[in-house]
Amino acid sequence: MGLRARVVSLAVGTDPKLRRMLSYWAASTALYAVFAILISVESGVRELGLGLYAALGSSTFYLLVRASARLHLRPQTLAALQGLFGITCNMWAYSITGPLRGATLMGLMVVVVFCTFALRPRQTLLLALCGLLGMGVTMWWHQLRDPLHYPPRVEAITFAMMAGCSLTVTLLTGEMNKLRARLKAKRETLEAALDTIRLLATTDELTGLSNRRHMNEVLDGEERRASTRPACVALLDIDFFKQINDHHGHAAGDAVLRAVAVRLRASLARDATLARWGGEEFLVLLPAVALDEAQALIESLRATMAGLVVPGIDPDLRVSFSAGVAARLGTEPFSATINRADKALYGAKATGRNRVERAA
Numbered sequence: 001m002g003l004r005a006r007v008v009s010l011a012v013g014t015d016p017k018l019r020r021m022l023s024y025w026a027a028s029t030a031l032y033a034v035f036a037i038l039i040s041v042e043s044g045v046r047e048l049g050l051g052l053y054a055a056l057g058s059s060t061f062y063l064l065v066r067a068s069a070r071l072h073l074r075p076q077t078l079a080a081l082q083g084l085f086g087i088t089c090n091m092w093a094y095s096i097t098g099p100l101r102g103a104t105l106m107g108l109m110v111v112v113v114f115c116t117f118a119l120r121p122r123q124t125l126l127l128a129l130c131g132l133l134g135m136g137v138t139m140w141w142h143q144l145r146d147p148l149h150y151p152p153r154v155e156a157i158t159f160a161m162m163a164g165c166s167l168t169v170t171l172l173t174g175e176m177n178k179l180r181a182r183l184k185a186k187r188e189t190l191e192a193a194l195d196t197i198r199l200l201a202t203t204d205e206l207t208g209l210s211n212r213r214h215m216n217e218v219l220d221g222e223e224r225r226a227s228t229r230p231a232c233v234a235l236l237d238i239d240f241f242k243q244i245n246d247h248h249g250h251a252a253g254d255a256v257l258r259a260v261a262v263r264l265r266a267s268l269a270r271d272a273t274l275a276r277w278g279g280e281e282f283l284v285l286l287p288a289v290a291l292d293e294a295q296a297l298i299e300s301l302r303a304t305m306a307g308l309v310v311p312g313i314d315p316d317l318r319v320s321f322s323a324g325v326a327a328r329l330g331t332e333p334f335s336a337t338i339n340r341a342d343k344a345l346y347g348a349k350a351t352g353r354n355r356v357e358r359a360a
């Protein structure tokens with residue numbers, strides 16, 4: 001990790017949730033800074049106390065957010081504490097800004113909006129009420145102490161307007177939160193539906209193996225790799241499958257297909273792709289395998305079929321398959337390799353079945 005990346009990770013961590021919380025913190029700190037600059041321009045250096053209070057609070061909250069996982073601090077707790085701190089800053093700012101004080105009340109709205117990201121609507125409402133209480137007490141105290149500069153009527157109207165705006169913003173952000181929650185739920189439903197569609201588009205319903213479409217995608221991908229690594233394909237076809245259907249019923253035929261699929265999948269390596277290619281036909285792609293090895297592998301699969309017992313079906317039923325194996329020649333299209341495997345399979349069927357033939 002480079003020095004810059006290490007400093008960034010030290011400052012804001014690597015967890016996206018933590019980074020988001022810290023970005024909210026940075027935005028609110030920037031706002032405090034702008035407020036502090038404007039207030040100091042208006043009120044002079046006498047009121048540096050608020051700037052120091054805000055800077056100290058902001059730094060403390062940075063440390064608390066950064067260490068929130070270690071301290072087991074929930075985002076709600078942090079947001080509520082930051083909200084209360086913001087309210088006290090607002091009360092202080094209102095007290096020192098003279099005729100400009102009405103402008104500082106906008107800070108209260110920002111506190112409410114910030115907190116809606118972490119708090120539940122009721123908690124946000126409670127925080128907004130705390131803000132109103134704090135500001136109400138501040139205004140009441142000033143109009144009592146200095147009615148010349150804080151005319152009671154003006155203070156009362158200002159408070160009423162602030163209360164109306166603050167409560168409206170709280171309710172609106174609550175509605176927005178509900179909308180967000182609904183959108184999130186819809187997105188999750190859509191993602192689940194998309195997963196199902198993806199699964200249906202690539203999976204054979206009966207056996208759970210890859211379907212022909214997915215196998216074609218895998219073969220296309222292998223062709224696109226433009227690598228010269230060897231690869232073999234094997235086409236497997238269950239012998240006398242029509243008889244199984246005719247003598248034991250279609251459901252029994254389905255059960256045989258499932259049992260063969262399970263046995264084949266369990267016997268193949270993870271990097272081999274096995275697909276149901278057609279009715280009772282399976283295609284195996286064996287990447288990075290030479291023809292001799294592929295033939296031996298399919299031969300061993302054929303041998304294991306002798307012991308296959310299909311649950312719920314006559315235990316005397318013996319299932320076998322015939323197979324044709326072909327190696328991909330150079331960078332030929334897999335369709336050509338499969339054609340040669342198909343011819344070899346035809347040969348295996350023609351020479352008695354339950355055999356594995358290799359393509360020329």
Ligand SMILES: Nc1nc2c(ncn2[C@@H]2O[C@H](COP(=O)(O)OP(=O)(O)OP(=O)(O)O)[C@@H](O)[C@H]2O)c(=O)[nH]1
Nearest residue numbers: 237238239240241242243245250251253254279280
């Ligand atoms: N139960 C069941 N049967 C299927 C399915 N798909 C295809 N089949 C049947 O598979 C049988 C294939 O028969 P054939 O092509 O004559 O082949 P076979 O009887 O296996 O004979 P050989 O391949 O020459 O050994 C047909 O009867 C199809 O109806 C399926 O999903 N389920």
